[in-house]
Amino acid sequence: MITESTVQAEFHGGRSRVAPLTWGQRGTWDGIHEWLPEVKPFFVLTRWLDVPLLLSLGDVLEQLSELLLRHESLRTLFHASPRGDATQEVLASGALDVTVFDRPADDPVDFTSIVTDCLVRAGATAFDHDKELPVRISLALHEGIPVLVVLGVSHMAADHTGVELLVAELTAMLHARAGGKPVPAPKPAVQPVDLATRQNSPDGQLLNIEAMRHLREHVARMPSHGPAARAVPLSPRFVRGEIESDALPVALRAAARRLRTTTSVVLLSITTGLLRHLCPEPVHRLDVMQSNRLAPDLFDAVTTLNQAVKTVVDLDVPDFAAVLRQSAATMTAAKSHARYDGRLAAEVLRDVVLPPGCQINDMWSTLPRSRTKAGPPTPTTLTWPERTPHEDMALYLDTGGTPDRMRLSLMADTAFLPLDDLRAFLFTVERIAAELAEEDVDLDRIGEVFTVLASDGEEGGGTV
Structure with a gap:
């Protein structure tokens, strides 16, 4: 016993x-x-x-x-x-x-x-x-x-x-x-105590001023409502789907090298392409979570540093090259404006009703590269680990896992993404990343892959 x-x-x-x-x-x-x-x-x-x-x-x-x-x-x-x-x-x-x-x-x-x-x-x-x-x-x-x-x-x-x-x-x-x-x-x-002192200094207040300016600019461009319902929601309404993939890390790194950008930018660009296919609106709310570990003395800090930057992405874009440029600019701005006092942000947003949108939290791209040679690839798996009745956003896209096996997780409002679409969203990211590793992809191609995967039935197995 x-x-x-x-x-x-x-x-x-x-x-x-x-x-x-x-x-x-x-x-x-x-x-x-x-x-x-x-x-x-x-x-x-x-x-x-x-x-x-x-x-x-x-x-x-x-x-x-x-x-x-x-x-x-x-x-x-x-x-x-x-x-x-x-x-x-x-x-x-x-x-x-x-x-x-x-x-x-x-x-x-x-x-x-x-x-x-x-x-x-x-x-x-x-x-x-x-x-x-x-x-x-x-x-x-x-x-x-x-x-x-x-x-x-x-x-x-x-x-x-x-x-x-x-x-x-x-x-x-x-x-x-x-x-x-x-x-x-x-x-x-x-x-943390020393960091609090730093944030309350004049230099810290300058960071606040710039972050609030950025917030006001993007709030002014926010759409009036979230994504339109596309299905009858389940109960509980929000479902998390996750894939674990050996192929996705390899593809994202190869695509980033070929496109001369970062894996985070590639991931955001594919996500933007999917939103463009799913949403008729010209702009979409996007919150970008940042780790805020840019300074050398923050690399190994054990505290909570991540903060979300509220921003807007244009979906009315002509081609994938424009999406890449927009994603790179969005990530650069997010890194610059992700350190701020949330109480000041709350004052800026006091009379603002923010629409539900998409939050992206790319934790995988911050992982150090593995020093050991990866073993034989294993198949991608699909699981449904969580259901909940209420969330603040329509989509939460998170990455994690290990350097060689990435976990791509999506918590979705099933009124916007029913289960087949949620599954298709995850596998489309994997498929398009693999294609981008070899060649350029037309924006319409993202929608085509999504449509096929959404109608193909269960790929990768798993039940809710």
Whole structure:
């Protein structure tokens, strides 16, 4: 029988500090409280990693304590003010409860089930940020020997890139300990309190001014309504479809090289071509999520930095070359205007009713290239991992996965994209990327591929 117990990872000797929230933290704070008591999947980021053999429970706890000490975002409490704002309080010392699941040799439950249960637990309830550190950790043991670490990190403490940095760092620390080598030193990176100070400086205010100017310009061009309904919606209305593809990373990189641009620009251009086919309006609302990791001291920062830039894309374009130019300009402007105070943006938008549109969050393009040779390609798979009754946008297009196997995820309003169209949208991106790797593509070709795939039935398998 599996036994469950609680141990503690203690930390001592850090800095104790209190500060306002950073812009990224404030946007996350507002988003979390807008949806409470519902816990959206992106509020808690979950990961798991192997523990090298020969490490004891004490060894793993020691490395977890070091991780907490290195990153102030993991030992921060967030306190609401009467005005609805919040402050962050970094603790100099304390302890984090770690849940331990010890499986005896004769227990039939496998570790996959244990990890799944830990991941569900980590994201099932909202964090009490006023009293609870923004990370939940579980350890899976076999006969007392640590086998797996499971992390659930609040989006207040880290974004997706920050969580991947944590996993990579903890993995390196555990392997060094197992090999009897010195633990790798922490990489230089700004801490959230220092970033908040920077953002409240005169230079930070200049960023705000430019971002608000850009926002006003694009809000003035927003369409009056979202995309027209094309079908009777399902209930729940919003469905997420995902493909995982070995072919898509190869195709996007080859297309970007051939077209002398970036993979993000290629992805946005294909998406724009699809929107042009699906929407009769000449312009469409597009929110571009940015990682905001351009400065060297932000590359390895463990905090939440990503912010969305509200923009407009023209769909009345003559050819794919014009779409590429527009996409490149959109991405450049988004990078320049993605650092801002969300409360100021809310003031700009106070009397504005924004139409539902499309949000694109390309996290895959920020992943470092793999240093190992990819194995034999595996087929593209299709899954339907999520359904929800309400979302703010008609489409949410996200990328992630690994450098060699990309996850392309689309949460769609089924009144706009019924299931066959949602599936076709994902596979059209893969197909057109492959064609762009070899030759130029006419805009009408994107619509043709989509139409064929939408009528072909289930490609890649999977059920809702």
